[in-house]
Amino acid sequence: MERQPFASAANVSERLAQPPALAISTVIFALRPSAASGRPTLWLPLVRRIREPFRGMWALPGGPLTQADSLLDAAARNLRDTTGLAPSYLEQLYAFGGLHRSPSQRVVSIVYWAMVQPTEAEMAQESENVKWFRADGLETLAFDHNHIVDYALWRLRNKMAYGSIAYHLLGEKFTLAQVREVYEAVLDRTVDPANFRRQLKQTPHIEATEEYLQGGKHRPPRLYRYTGTMAEDSPVP
């Protein structure tokens, strides 16, 4: 895929004769502390492009689909190559297939998304060409990747209303305040602690454990566990 400033007539007809190319990309979300306030916020790792088009710009991890990989295998590879992590939550998000997503060739991207727990995100490697960014306020990314991240954020906010998705961003055990922080990070607004606590305690799949969070200054808060199914709207087809 080389960038060509002026496509010749021969290039255009050649392009029309080829079938569209197929790529897999992955949006990887995790909670990390904001640099300013220390509060949990949503972050994602991006990869710097080392070739044209969009050389030098940041992009979602991904690449062409090979013959040997299933879609899910390809997405798991994106996750592993970018962060060193194995997937716990990794699902298909959407296929993006507009005609002009790439300057040199038509590319259809099937996008997966992953949720990573904070302890895992801490272990993820960074390098010169792999860095984590806050999901809100990203600079201009390669291709239509800002649009894809915005779409993923929109879906994540919608899913928060009814699903188990929040718990994919937490560890196995968590305090009620930590659940509230996930909602605040994803919805990007503050949530009343007392109301939220009351509502959460009425939720069927939140179970109190006999353990307490250690290490704080105050009375240690109780740890809870999510007992519902972690499956969302797609079984593995």
Place this chain on the structure above:
Amino acid sequence: MERQPFASAANVSERLAQPPALAISTVIFALRPSAASGRPTLWLPLVRRIREPFRGMWALPGGPLTQADSLLDAAARNLRDTTGLAPSYLEQLYAFGGLHRSPSQRVVSIVYWAMVQPTEAEMAQESENVKWFRADGLETLAFDHNHIVDYALWRLRNKMAYGSIAYHLLGEKFTLAQVREVYEAVLDRTVDPANFRRQLKQTPHIEATEEYLQGGKHRPPRLYRYTGTMAEDSPVP
């Protein structure tokens, strides 16, 4: 795509060198009366394959993605070519990309689904190679298309629980009994009429009109209208 009973070694290496092919298929659901009871049941149109592989078998409408069509345009074309209808509800369902979906070539299919209102479904043409079938109890279809229909049914049942999806299978105005029939058809079980009616009347987006259904023997039932948003979990990206 010709069927080859025994792939030679040359074919295998040739196959591995090619990128996977990309197709668009569309699952089109509508309510139609059951032949036996006359009650509304879920149906979908299928197309008979006129070439290998799976020649003579029924399949979901679809075909290779061309350079000129967006994903949605290709799905709308499937719908139009199969039924003569323009889409009212047409959304991306899922991308299926297993390694062995087609015997001669690896094909990744991005599947859309459409909901069609009963009056539209009545107008849909049938022909020797296009026929409507009941969604439950389908014969063996070409490729993995039984699996895709089962997945679509599973998603439809899940969506019934919280969304506006039922109203895409009805006309603009409907009786409360008609809404119940949609639920019964999709969930494939009977629903208590009094309980359902009570619950539905508490739903925020169901509004009574001043009109009544004409033509029955009994006291004509009131017509209602859905006033919520028809958008589900995907804006047009």
